[in-house]
Each structure stands twice: as structure tokens, then as C-alpha cells.
Amino acid sequence: MDDAEEAGVEPTVLEEPPVRATTSCAAHDTVGDHSEMFSSGCSSNMINTECDAVSVPTARVTTINDFVLKIKKQLCLLFFRVAEVHKLPHSTAESVFNDFKITFLDIIRTFASVIENNIAMESAGIELRKLLAGEFLEDIFQAASSKYKREQFAKRHLPYVKPEVRDLGAGETFQFVPISGVMRNLMSSENFRDHIELDFSTGAPSPTLHNFRDGCIYKEKLHALLEDGAQYTLFFVLYSDEVEIVNPLGSKRGVHKILVVYFSVVNIHAKYRSQLSSIHVVLVAPYRLVIKHGINVILKPVVDDVSALWMTGFTLWKNSVAVKVRAILVAFSGDNLSMNRLGGFTCSFSRGRPCRFCTSPNSAFNTAFHESDVQVRNLPLHQNHVASAKINRQLGTALYGVKDESPLTDVAYFDVTVQLPPDLMHDVLEGAIPHVLRHILQGLLRSGVIRHSDLDRIRTFVFGAHDKKNKPEEVVKSFLNGQSAYKGTASQKWCLFRFFSLMFADIVPKQNEHWEVYLLLRSIADITFADKIPHDHLAYLQDEIRFFLSSFAALYPGAIIPKLHFLIHYPRLISELGPLKQYWCMRYEAKHQYMKTIAQRNQNFRNICKSIAERHQLLQSFEFSNLEVDRGIQTKRSRQLKLEDLCSYMRKVVSPGIPVWEVGSAEVENLVFKKFDVVILEKQQLPLFGQIRRLYIYCGSLFLLVDVLMTVRFDRHRWSYVVDNTDEQKLVQPFNLPSPQVLDLYFGAELMLRPEIMIVE
Incomplete structure (x- = not known):
């Protein structure tokens, strides 16, 4: 059995991704027919509808068997959308689906009857007669009729990674989703591969820290792990947390507490990493098992998988050519309690030595204001502390704040004194x-x-x-x-x-x-x-x-x-x-809501970890079935403009015969732009701002007409930029802006920026 089968997925062959068959509109409430928006050489994949309809592959259907298989796939995808995206109990989704089945069959049979009455059946081909006979109708719903059949469908037709049950004996189990299996499915998507950042050169030192590749850990350690034989290297972050999936009171508190571990790939742009679909479940375990057996036992399958991803990786096939993929863990994130436990440090923060970055006692925190005032932990020093704790745990905890050896010690390149970052x-x-x-x-x-x-x-x-x-x-x-x-x-x-x-x-x-x-x-x-x-x-x-x-x-x-x-x-x-x-943990914490919603709506806590893991993997298989990293532009309240309605700046851009639309708002890469919003036009000591007056869609791109705002000063006491109006206007596009910030104007003249350093790069 190869590593793909062990991960619960079919051996992977890279193929072209399916394409949406239907043309998306700019918004629900748009005016008129928008088909022209996607013609005349414009980029049709730049604008998406707000309705996330189920994708329809464009493969040609020539036989009744092809037709039946296609309908089966679409009905199963529809079930997954109803049940998993909207987090409904499967019993509720099945009830809705049965009602839909009755209506659907009635529509198809009525349609077939109308066709039969209006064509010469004696001249109809055998495939058409089979189709109109409708003998296939009962069969097309079978793939979605039970939990087992839906899972089998997902395994055969979708990028599905089945959770593995890890048995601790005495009926104690937890769920593990192989990271390698999920990464294999990610890498099978050309859309995802196109967004991976592959420039791993250390090169000349950058004056600015942009991401993990600019840090010393990457330059001095992780970069040396790269192998020439790997065409792709994924860098990823793990995150763990204890989640109370209900809100109990009194003695019930902690009964339904679970440990979850997620991972996300970090060598893609942050705007894509922030999507919840880019955060993947690795492990779900009852927290009582963590207390009973220890974190080392529970995390062992995760640690083994992480080590194997670097040591051996996995192979994909594209056009009969092997593509080698490896993966390297950059950091393990979480709250302080989780990270101290994971690192083997003391978990008491009110006394002792609770800092995992230095050996300073709690009592010295009120006088140590610089890192030079404390003894900073490093890997050789920490290894000595672990050795001491193994001899005398109580003494090791008191002297060094170290209780145990971290399970991450088995990941050869991981340093718990640095790679468990603060959140x-x-x-x-x-x-x-x-x-x-x-x-x-x-x-x-x-x-x-x-x-x-x-x-x-x-x-x-x-x-x-x-x-x-x-x-x-x-x-x-x-x-x-x-x-x-x-x-x-x-x-x-x-x-x-x-x-x-x-x-x-x-x-x-x-x-x-x-x-x-x-x-x-x-x-x-x-x-x-x-x-x-x-x-x-x-x-x-x-x-x-x-x-x-x-x-x-x-x-x-x-x-x-x-x-x-x-x-x-x-x-x-x-x-x-x-x-x-x-x-940081903001988006991972948002992912918890999925777990809580599934648990609360199911109202069945028997083996809840299994339910959560299986439901999440079905959702993931649906999302991966048409993986779109870049969602394009989504708009509201659009209308087509005549040439004379355009501002002078926009007239210089457009070509005759290609339509221009004005919209009330537009979402681009998770940023929403509206009239009167303020954007940053130039980053400098006193930045230049612009207030949006009009929003245009032309050839699948968004253009913003802005009134330029002059920055008068930075008011330190109010921590705001004071601006004033000018008579100048500019036409800009979001991807040309130096900052992704979209701001509100306060008191007619003040801007409160989110944290950002106003440097010119």
C-alpha cells in the first residue's frame, strides 16, 4: 500500500481543474443582462456571483450512463452544500433532500412527457428513448441516500481524506487526519499550485521583514533542509487549542472539552491563508484523554507525519512525470498554556518560571524590562534543562521552569525555545x-x-x-x-x-x-x-x-x-x-465556531470527536472539489454606464464597445470597497489618502475614482492622521495601492489606521 492509500485518498494524478459552466453575474440585484460583462476579450473569471452555486463540469455528455453519473455527482455535491456548508444535522439534510427528490422527479417526468408528446418517438435515438423513459430516476438519488454511501461517493469522486481512528485501548479513541493526505489534495489543484510562493533563496538581506523567509530561523536552519529533488516545498504552521464545544455550567464544565490541532500552509499569500477553508483539521481528541495519557501520546501521529513530510515527502504525477513534494514545519502556535505544555515547560503562570523564552522567575517580571536583563533560553541550554528534569522533575521545574521533554523533539529541526511563537x-x-x-x-x-x-x-x-x-x-x-x-x-x-x-x-x-x-x-x-x-x-x-x-x-x-x-x-x-x-490565532479561533455549531446542532455528544472530524472532512472534500484560492471580484448594486456618464479619467481607459459598470460596493481579495471609504494612496511619513467617489468594473477589473485627501499632520495625542480635502482626483486600482487598508473617516477629518509602518519600499 503506498502513502496515498495510507492517507485515505486515491493515488494522485495532476489534472486540469474543472471550469464553471455557468456565467456568474456581478450581483443578485444587478440591472439588465450582464452577459456582455464577460465578452469582448474581458477576463471572465475575475467576477463571481454572491451565490456560491455548485460547480458543473463542462465535460460533454454523450450517453445515458454519462448523464446519470453527472447527475449523481451534482446531487451529492448539493447534499454536501446543504449539510456541511450550512452545518445541518444529516437527518435534517436528508429530510430536506427527500422533499427535493419528490419535486425533482415530478419535474423531470413532466418534462419527459412534454418531450414525448411533441416529437416523433419512432425517429428518436436509443439514448433519447432511455432518457425519456426515466428508468434511471430512482437510482440517481442512491449515492446520497445514506451516510455510508455519501462517504463512499466522496472517496471515489472527491478529494476526500478519511479521518483515522487512533485507539488507546479500553474504548478510548481520537481522530487523526493525515497532513500528508490533505497536502496531496491541495497540490492536486493547479489553482493552489499557482499561488504557492516558491522563491526560497536567501539572497541579499532584505531591509524589511515580510514573512517567515526573512527571519533568521529560515535563513540559518530551515533553508538548509530544502532538497534539490523536491519541485515543491510547502511550509506550514500547526495550531492547537482546547475547545469547550458547549457552554456548560458548574459540574458539567469540561465534560465536552476537546483538543483540536489545525494546520495551514504559509508560503501562500496571507489574503488566502485567512480564508477558513485554508485552515485544515489535523486532530480531534477528548481533552480527558490528553490529561490521562499525556500530550506526547496524543500528538505522536502528528509528530510522525510532520517528520515524514520532511524526510520522504510524497510524489504526485503530472503528464506521466513524477513531481516531488516535501513539507517543513515553521512554527507551532497556540495560547500560552497550550504552548508551555507542548514545549514541556511549567504551566503555572502565577509563580515559578512561566516564560518559555527565558528562565526569569515570575517575581522578577516587575524589574526586568529588557531582554538583556534575563537569561534567554536556547536549544543547547534547554536540552540541559530537560536532562535535569528527567533526573529530578521537581527540581527541574523549580530551577528552570522545565517539566518534560517536548513531543516535538522528535522533529529533528524544531527548536521549542523559538518555534513556539507568542500569540x-x-x-x-x-x-x-x-x-x-x-x-x-x-x-x-x-x-x-x-x-x-x-x-x-x-x-x-x-x-x-x-x-x-x-x-x-x-x-x-x-x-x-x-x-x-x-x-x-x-x-x-x-x-x-x-x-x-x-x-x-x-x-x-x-x-x-x-x-x-x-x-x-x-x-x-x-x-x-x-x-x-x-x-x-x-x-x-x-x-x-x-x-x-x-x-x-x-x-x-x-x-x-x-x-x-x-x-x-x-x-x-x-x-x-x-x-x-x-x-496569530485569530483565524484559527474563528475555525472553532464550526466545531461548536456541528456539536450544538447535532445534539448528540456520543463520540463527538468522530462526528466533528468526519463532518469537517466531507466539507473539505466539497471545498476542494472546486478549489478557488482567488475568489475574484464580488459586487452589489451595479448598473451599466454610457460613455458620456463616465468621468474623464475613466474615458481614457475604456475602449469602444466594451461595457463599463458602476457598482455600489465591490469585494476584492476579502476587502470591501464602498463609496466614501478611504484608501492609502502613498506610504510616507505623512501618507497620502483618497476618499472613494465612484467604483467602476471594466474588463473584469475594479477601478476607484478617489478624491485626494492631503495629510495635515499626525496627532500623537489622539493617535490619528488629520486630513483635509483637495480639488485633485485620481483613478486607481486596488492592486496598485501600497496598503490593503480600507478606512472610515471620523469627525470629517481624522483617520484611525490599523497597525502599519508607513515606509516606502
């Missing part, structure tokens, strides 16, 4: 930000700068269209008193932090010591959350962190928590791994 979501959004804001608000209230009634500004602040979906929760007294956590999602906390300056800056005097602490953390966040970070900013970041921590400790003695301490390691880890945002 910006857990450390900053859910840790540092609410903790710091609590102390700042306490300080402002104690000093009389603001009153309790001023906190109502958070509730009444009017957010723009792009920010209002994350409108933060109110700040309550129990949070200020330290008796409760700040309620809200990580995105809501991030929104509060970003707009805190606009909410309160007008009543807080400049140079206020509490306000300065907030501004220092803003400066730190703008660098650490940036997608691209210049090397020369890392020394500045280290100084900002030292100044912030020392100021915070002076104002609020004893208030440095571990998540604030971890900041001192960020500059070095960014240098080692590249920007930390590429490893």
Missing part, C-alpha cells in the same frame, strides 16, 4: 490591552481627569461602517475594580484600544502620565501587529517596550503580568521568525 491575540488583545486599560482608567479616575459618567463615551461613540461590527462592550465597575474580566471578543477589545484615544483625548491633558502609558502601548502595537517590519525598527521597538514597562511599573507597582513580560522577547522573535502576525 498576539492572547498576549496583547486578550491580555495586555484590557489589563493596561484597566489601570489607565483607574489612574485617570483617581486623579480626577475623567469621571465615571465619561465612560459612557464608549457606549455612545459612533463607529464607521468598517469598525462598527466590532463595537466594544461597556466598561463596568466590576472590571475597573479587578473583580471581573472585560467582556467581549478579542476584536472588540482591539477596537476599544484603537479608538480609546478618539473617545477620551479631548478631556485628557497632553503629557498626562497615564495617557503616555497608553500612547506607548499604541506605538508598540503599531509595530508588532504590522505585516511588514523594517529591521531597523526592532531596536526602536525594544526601547519602546523598555520605556513602556518601566513607566507602567512605576505608575502601577507590582502590576506586570506574564503577558506584559513576554513583550521584551518580541523584537528578537520577530527577527527570528518574521512578523508575528502571520502566526
Whole structure:
């Protein structure tokens, strides 16, 4: 049995992907017939409908058997869309499907009767007579009639990887989905292969850190693992978390807690990695088994698969030519508790040595403000600590914060002191930000700068269209008193932090010591959350962190928590791994919602890990059956324009006879553009902005007519850019913009940028 069969998939032959047979419209509510939009030499695959219809292969159907097989495939795909995409219980989907079957059969039989009554049947061919007889009708629904038949259909006709049951004895099992099998299916898609970044050269040092390939770990270690015989090398990140799939109270808490592990490929662009379909399930296990047997036992199949992907990889065939693929693990992400357990470090953060990046004790966090103040962990030092812990675990934990050997030690090139990166979501959004804001608000209230009634500004602040979906929760007294956590999602906390300056800056005097602490953390966040970070900013970041921590400790003695301490390691880890945002957990956390929805809608928790894994793999097989990495342009409220209706800039672009459409909004690469939105036209010390006035679709491309906004200044106290109108206009395209940010304008003249360093590359 070859490695493909072991992974639960058929041996792979690379083929051309299926093409959509139907022409997509620009939007549901468009005006008139839009078929012209895809003619005249325009790129027809640039614009997609909002309705994600089931794809129809364009292969020619010549026999009744071909027709029946095609209908079977489409009905099964339809079932997977109804059940898996919309997360319905299979019993509900089967009930809906049975109702659809009755209607469908009635329509087909009526249609056949009309045809028979209007043609000369004696002259009809044998295939047509078979078709009109309808003897096949009952058979076409059989492939989707039961769970077993649907799974068999997926195995035969879709890129399906069956979850493997791993037995621990005594009826204890968990689910493992081979990474190699999923990667094989990904690589079978030409669309996916076309988006893989294959430039692995270290070359001349870049002045800017863009991704993991600019970090020292890649340049000094991972690059050496590349083999000339591998035409493709996939770099990937693993993520693990403990998920409570229901919201129990009291004694039921933890009963349905599961451990999940995901992976995502990182040498494709971040705009594609952020799609939930690009996050793949690797393992689902009851958390009680992790407690009972240990993380090493549960993760063994994952570790073995990771090692094999580098050592042997797998082979695909394209046009009878072998294509070698290998894969390398860049990092393993998760929250601090998960990462400390995975790395073999102590899991207590209130005492001892809880930092996996240094050996500093918890008691020293309030005085160590620079990485030079602590002993940084490295692999040789850590190996000595592990050896000591094996001799005396209690002593190893007390002296070094090391309890066990990590299961990742079996991955030869993996360094647990570096490649378990800090997570910006857990450390900053859910840790540092609410903790710091609590102390700042306490300080402002104690000093009389603001009153309790001023906190109502958070509730009444009017957010723009792009920010209002994350409108933060109110700040309550129990949070200020330290008796409760700040309620809200990580995105809501991030929104509060970003707009805190606009909410309160007008009543807080400049140079206020509490306000300065907030501004220092803003400066730190703008660098650490940036997608691209210049090397020369890392020394500045280290100084900002030292100044912030020392100021915070002076104002609020004893208030440095571990998540604030971890900041001192960020500059070095960014240098080692590249920007930390590429490893954060925001999108992985969003993937949890799928698990929770499946569990809650099924209302059956018997062997829930098996149900979740199988359902996810059916969903994945449906998504992979027509894998589209680039979704193109999706629009709303479009109308065709006459030449005289176009602005002068657009008239210079269009050619006679090719239609131009004006749209109300357009989504391109997960970014939504609307009238009055603001985009960045030029990155410099004082950036140049443009406010969208009109949106055009021409030859499958989006054009934006913008009013140029002049930047007057950067207001540090309000942490905003102040802009003014000009008489200048420009016609731009999204792919030519230097930044993907789409912003709202506040108070008619202020812009709140998301973290980004305004450098010219």
C-alpha cells in the first residue's frame, strides 16, 4: 500500500481543474443582462456571483450512463452544500433532500412527457428513448441516500481524506487526519499550485521583514533542509487549542472539552491563508484523554507525519512525470498554556518560571524590562534543562521552569525555545490591552481627569461602517475594580484600544502620565501587529517596550503580568521568525465556531470527536472539489454606464464597445470597497489618502475614482492622521495601492489606521 492509500485518498494524478459552466453575474440585484460583462476579450473569471452555486463540469455528455453519473455527482455535491456548508444535522439534510427528490422527479417526468408528446418517438435515438423513459430516476438519488454511501461517493469522486481512528485501548479513541493526505489534495489543484510562493533563496538581506523567509530561523536552519529533488516545498504552521464545544455550567464544565490541532500552509499569500477553508483539521481528541495519557501520546501521529513530510515527502504525477513534494514545519502556535505544555515547560503562570523564552522567575517580571536583563533560553541550554528534569522533575521545574521533554523533539529541526511563537491575540488583545486599560482608567479616575459618567463615551461613540461590527462592550465597575474580566471578543477589545484615544483625548491633558502609558502601548502595537517590519525598527521597538514597562511599573507597582513580560522577547522573535502576525490565532479561533455549531446542532455528544472530524472532512472534500484560492471580484448594486456618464479619467481607459459598470460596493481579495471609504494612496511619513467617489468594473477589473485627501499632520495625542480635502482626483486600482487598508473617516477629518509602518519600499 503506498502513502496515498495510507492517507485515505486515491493515488494522485495532476489534472486540469474543472471550469464553471455557468456565467456568474456581478450581483443578485444587478440591472439588465450582464452577459456582455464577460465578452469582448474581458477576463471572465475575475467576477463571481454572491451565490456560491455548485460547480458543473463542462465535460460533454454523450450517453445515458454519462448523464446519470453527472447527475449523481451534482446531487451529492448539493447534499454536501446543504449539510456541511450550512452545518445541518444529516437527518435534517436528508429530510430536506427527500422533499427535493419528490419535486425533482415530478419535474423531470413532466418534462419527459412534454418531450414525448411533441416529437416523433419512432425517429428518436436509443439514448433519447432511455432518457425519456426515466428508468434511471430512482437510482440517481442512491449515492446520497445514506451516510455510508455519501462517504463512499466522496472517496471515489472527491478529494476526500478519511479521518483515522487512533485507539488507546479500553474504548478510548481520537481522530487523526493525515497532513500528508490533505497536502496531496491541495497540490492536486493547479489553482493552489499557482499561488504557492516558491522563491526560497536567501539572497541579499532584505531591509524589511515580510514573512517567515526573512527571519533568521529560515535563513540559518530551515533553508538548509530544502532538497534539490523536491519541485515543491510547502511550509506550514500547526495550531492547537482546547475547545469547550458547549457552554456548560458548574459540574458539567469540561465534560465536552476537546483538543483540536489545525494546520495551514504559509508560503501562500496571507489574503488566502485567512480564508477558513485554508485552515485544515489535523486532530480531534477528548481533552480527558490528553490529561490521562499525556500530550506526547496524543500528538505522536502528528509528530510522525510532520517528520515524514520532511524526510520522504510524497510524489504526485503530472503528464506521466513524477513531481516531488516535501513539507517543513515553521512554527507551532497556540495560547500560552497550550504552548508551555507542548514545549514541556511549567504551566503555572502565577509563580515559578512561566516564560518559555527565558528562565526569569515570575517575581522578577516587575524589574526586568529588557531582554538583556534575563537569561534567554536556547536549544543547547534547554536540552540541559530537560536532562535535569528527567533526573529530578521537581527540581527541574523549580530551577528552570522545565517539566518534560517536548513531543516535538522528535522533529529533528524544531527548536521549542523559538518555534513556539507568542500569540498576539492572547498576549496583547486578550491580555495586555484590557489589563493596561484597566489601570489607565483607574489612574485617570483617581486623579480626577475623567469621571465615571465619561465612560459612557464608549457606549455612545459612533463607529464607521468598517469598525462598527466590532463595537466594544461597556466598561463596568466590576472590571475597573479587578473583580471581573472585560467582556467581549478579542476584536472588540482591539477596537476599544484603537479608538480609546478618539473617545477620551479631548478631556485628557497632553503629557498626562497615564495617557503616555497608553500612547506607548499604541506605538508598540503599531509595530508588532504590522505585516511588514523594517529591521531597523526592532531596536526602536525594544526601547519602546523598555520605556513602556518601566513607566507602567512605576505608575502601577507590582502590576506586570506574564503577558506584559513576554513583550521584551518580541523584537528578537520577530527577527527570528518574521512578523508575528502571520502566526496569530485569530483565524484559527474563528475555525472553532464550526466545531461548536456541528456539536450544538447535532445534539448528540456520543463520540463527538468522530462526528466533528468526519463532518469537517466531507466539507473539505466539497471545498476542494472546486478549489478557488482567488475568489475574484464580488459586487452589489451595479448598473451599466454610457460613455458620456463616465468621468474623464475613466474615458481614457475604456475602449469602444466594451461595457463599463458602476457598482455600489465591490469585494476584492476579502476587502470591501464602498463609496466614501478611504484608501492609502502613498506610504510616507505623512501618507497620502483618497476618499472613494465612484467604483467602476471594466474588463473584469475594479477601478476607484478617489478624491485626494492631503495629510495635515499626525496627532500623537489622539493617535490619528488629520486630513483635509483637495480639488485633485485620481483613478486607481486596488492592486496598485501600497496598503490593503480600507478606512472610515471620523469627525470629517481624522483617520484611525490599523497597525502599519508607513515606509516606502
